[in-house]
Amino acid sequence: MSSHAAVTSGPPEAHHWDPQTAYSGAKLGMWLFLATEILxxxxxxxxxxxxxWAFPAEFHEASGHLKISAGAINTAVLIFSSYLVALGVGAAQRGDNEKVKKMTLISVVCGLLFLVIKSYEYFGKFSEGLFPATHGADWVLYFPALVLGVFLLIAAALTAFAFAAFHYHEYSKFYKYLxxxxxxxxxxxxLVSPLADLLSSIIGSVATLPEHTHYAWRGDGLTQSYKMYFGLYxxxxxxxxxHVILGMGILFWVYLLARRNRFSSEYFTxxxxxxxxxxxxDLIWIYLFPLLYLID
Amino acid sequence: MAHDTHDDGIYLKILVALGVLTVITVLASSKAGFADFGTWSLAVAMIIASVKAGLVAVHFMHLKTERLDTWIYVIFPVVLLVLMMAGVFIDNPFRTGTGQPDPGVEVAAVEKHDNHGHH
Incomplete structure (x- = not known):
């Protein structure tokens, strides 16, 4: 960053006052956050x-309950709003606040439309009796997922530390965290299987677990794994x-900024x-749509 | 502040490309019935999704004009993810003893066998 050389006086944090540094810092911060989201x-x-893999037949049948048309329409809605947001960024860089207002507001409406279609799908499934989990026994199936989540948190934290170290040019720390x-x-x-077993034996010693005390990827035939599909769904x-709801909130905030004519070729962060x-x-949905709706 | 003015025309092309790829991925799935890739349908769908994701990342998210450090931020989690998935998918077929049924073995048969073992 050439701008570092520009600020040579003042307290150590002085380089944060430089708008170019603030801009690239904010952008890298967002990319770091997106990296953890990908994980x-x-x-x-x-x-x-x-x-x-464990229940091909059951997953095939369960995924048949989803409407491809609803998923495809939602894909189109998100892709279109992504396009509008890309135009909005270009408009903000030119200081065209009017266009930013239009693009962000239509994108928020697109997000709303996505949620409406999604809830329509959810309520359709509820009326078929397909809930995330319906019987007390089902939550035992989630132990491996719980272990997965803990591992993810540790890996995500280490990744974040590695990124931070890299950003501050502390390469020995970077390699350590990496x-x-x-x-x-x-x-x-x-470790996921033994740890899930350990978890169920610990919980089993203080509470009465259902028949299948082993966390068991096997379930008991069709119904359990059927629910596993919808649990994951x-x-x-x-x-x-x-994420859609949060994104709508962020875009609406951007809309409010544009209403106050905050954007110019100097400031569009x-x-x-x-x-x-x-x-x-949008990107996550690009993967979710084929995985949940199209593959059997 | 020096920055690139992005061309709005390319965004429209990307939008059209994303739309076309969405139609292709629906038609190429065994459920739509136009083309059935059988066991490869997962791979086909994931490759198309990755092309779409690449278009969004490179053009809509401006990776095209980003510096190397941003690219590292993007590639690093993807590499971690590939490592993790590779580990899981290599390990998974050998898990028959700890609850995972053999591919091709009836779930019910594994159940029965285990119940006999416990009683």
Whole structure:
């Protein structure tokens, strides 16, 4: 960063006052956050693939309950809004606040439309009796997912530390955290089964577990694994819907900034990093749609 | 502040490309029935999704004009994810003893066998 040389006096944090540094810092921060989001959804994808492998017939039948048309329309809605947001970023860079207002507002409406279609789908499934989990026994099936989540948090934290160290040019720390993250990711497949068993035996010693005290990827035939599909379906699409809601909030904030004519060729950071977040929401759905709706 | 003015025309092309790829991925799935890739349908769908994701990241998210450090931020989690998935998918077929049924073995048969073992 050449701008570092520009600020040579003042307190150590003085270089943060430089607008170019603030801009690239904010953008890198958003990319760092998006990196952790990729890992978060990536673990859910892996989890889904594992259970699909274990119960091909049941997952085939369960995924038949989803309407491809609803998923396809939602894909189109998100892709279109992503396009609008990309135009909005360009407009903000030119200081065209009017266009930013238009693009962000229509994108928020697109997000709303997505949620309406999604809730229509959810309520359709509810009326068929397909809930995330219906019987007390089902939550035992979630132990491996719980272990997965803990591993993810550790790996995500190590990744964040590695990024931070890299950003501050502390390369020995960077390698340490990077190595740690890789070790965690490599070890975890071999630990997830024993740890899930350990968890169920610990909980089993203080509470009465249902018949299948082994966490058991096997379930008891069709019905359990059927619910596993919908458990994962609700977890993945629900988490994604939360991201849509958050993204709508961010875009509406950008809209309010544009209403106050805040954007110019000198300052457009909120539109750009808000746009990055919205694109990620689109990107995750690009993978969710074929995985949940199309593959059997 | 020096920055690139992004061309709005390319965004429209990307939008059209994303739309076309969405139609292709629906038609190429075994459920739509136009083309059935059988066991490869997962791979086909994931490759198309990755092309779409790449278009969004490179053009809509401006990775095209980003510096190397931003690219590292993007590639690093993807590499971690590939490592993790590779580990899981290599390990998974050998898990028959700890609850995972053999591919091709009836779930019910594994259940029965285990129940006998416990009683």
């Amino acid at each position: 978060l959804f990536g673990v859910l994808f892996t989890c889904f693939a594992l259970y699909r 190595g740690g993250a890789i070790v965690v990711m490599v070890l975890f497949p071999f 609700y977890a993945m699409t629900g988490l994604h819907a939360l 909120p539109m750009e990093i808000g746009g990055l977040y919205w694109h990620l929401v």
